[in-house]
Amino acid sequence: MSQENTVADRLLAEARRKTAREQNPVLGKVALIIGIVALVASPISIVGWVGGLAALGVGVAAVRNPDTAKLAKIAMGLGFAAILVGVFFFTLNIA
Numbered sequence: 001m002s003q004e005n006t007v008a009d010r011l012l013a014e015a016r017r018k019t020a021r022e023q024n025p026v027l028g029k030v031a032l033i034i035g036i037v038a039l040v041a042s043p044i045s046i047v048g049w050v051g052g053l054a055a056l057g058v059g060v061a062a063v064r065n066p067d068t069a070k071l072a073k074i075a076m077g078l079g080f081a082a083i084l085v086g087v088f089f090f091t092l093n094i095a
Contacts, residue, residue, distance in 0.1 A: 028068025028075070031058040035078030039085065045093070048086025055079025 038051025059076035062068045 025065075025068045025071070027058065027062040027065065028071035031055060031062045031068075031075035032071045032078070034058055035075035035082070038082035039078050042082040042085035043089050045086045045090040048082045048089070052079040052081075052083035052086065055082065 034051060035055035038048060038055050041051055042048025055075050056079040059072040059079060062072035062075070065072075
């Protein structure tokens with residue numbers, strides 16, 4: 001572009017970088033991995049609770065992006081299941 005549009009070029013480049021960042025599906029994948037690890041480790045009660053809460057939190061953050069919404073919803077379900085399994089084993093150990 002010409003010298004007159006340097007501001008427009010800069011704004012366009014920033015908008016493209018922002019769009020590329022928003023379409024990055026890494027957060028959804030991270031949420032899914034945390035959910036799987038939390039569910040596997042949930043028989044250890046505190047690990048299940050902490051991992052489940054982490055999966056829920058990252059899943060909520062990832063569900064805002066339409067590209068990762070499905071992965072995020074699965075991760076939130078796994079996190080919730082990990083919390084339930086952790087509570088089950090906690091009550092089993094107390095009883």
